[in-house]
Amino acid sequence: MSTEGFIGIGGFKTAHAGWLTLTASPRTGLGSVPRHKVVVKHPFYKVFPTAVKAGHYKVGRYALADELPKLFREANVLYWSKSLLQLTYDFIDRSITSSPEPPPFVVPRVRFVEAGLC
Secondary structure, three states, X not given: OOOOOEEEEOOOEEEEEEEEOOOOOXXXXXXXXXXXXXXXXXXXXXXXXXXXXXXXXXXXXXXXXXXXXXXXXXXXXXXHHHXXXXXXXXXXXXXXXXXXXXXXXXXXXXXXXXXXXX
């Protein structure tokens, strides 16, 4: 595994610094500027040197035929997650607007990471 631009490693994905340039750039959002800085995530599996499933391991890469279904599943989950988060905030905003009094607490606003599959 190359460590150039390496950011971190999780339970099943590595993260590396990268950039994105789309040939037909959107006006805003992900890919709207040339060489848009992104984090590239890559799924992996752990390869242990012995039969023991603990301790140090090497990073194994999936064959493309095995990796693509995993990537498409994650992209689909992210697509629906972003939609559901927006629906949730729309509901909260409408409820607050129609209420005679504001809630006695601050409604947190989380950010959703823009994601894509290239």
